[in-house]
Amino acid sequence: MISYGWQYSGGPIGKGITTQEGMEQPLWVWTPGIAPSGFMIYTGTKFPQWRGSFFIGAMSGHHLNRLVVQDGRVVVEERLMNRQVGRVRLVAQSPDGFIYIGTDDGQLLRLRPAD
Numbered sequence: 001m002i003s004y005g006w007q008y009s010g011g012p013i014g015k016g017i018t019t020q021e022g023m024e025q026p027l028w029v030w031t032p033g034i035a036p037s038g039f040m041i042y043t044g045t046k047f048p049q050w051r052g053s054f055f056i057g058a059m060s061g062h063h064l065n066r067l068v069v070q071d072g073r074v075v076v077e078e079r080l081m082n083r084q085v086g087r088v089r090l091v092a093q094s095p096d097g098f099i100y101i102g103t104d105d106g107q108l109l110r111l112r113p114a115d
Helices: none
Strands: 036-041 054-058 063-070 073-080 088-093 099-103 108-111
Touching: 054 088, 063 088
Parallel strands: 036 088
Antiparallel strands: 036 054, 054 063, 063 073, 088 099, 099 108
């Protein structure tokens, strides 16, 4: 119904309106857009400092985006592996708490905690 997005061709997605009565605003808008893909909320123990963080793949941004949400507001945005891995298509947490990302060029990468 409402969107801040733009078509690849350059026009707005949908009607091109960003507000409408009865609709809530998004918690976060990327401008310019990052072409968000896979999404997860981290619940593992391998990265305790990231518990509760939102992870979003960025296809046009070529990074893994991390958001920290507190009290319904985004208070931190971090871009991991910025321009190092190509288009991030998938992000997932394994049962043992590692974070994996998949890229358009067929890579499957596992994030490891710093030693």
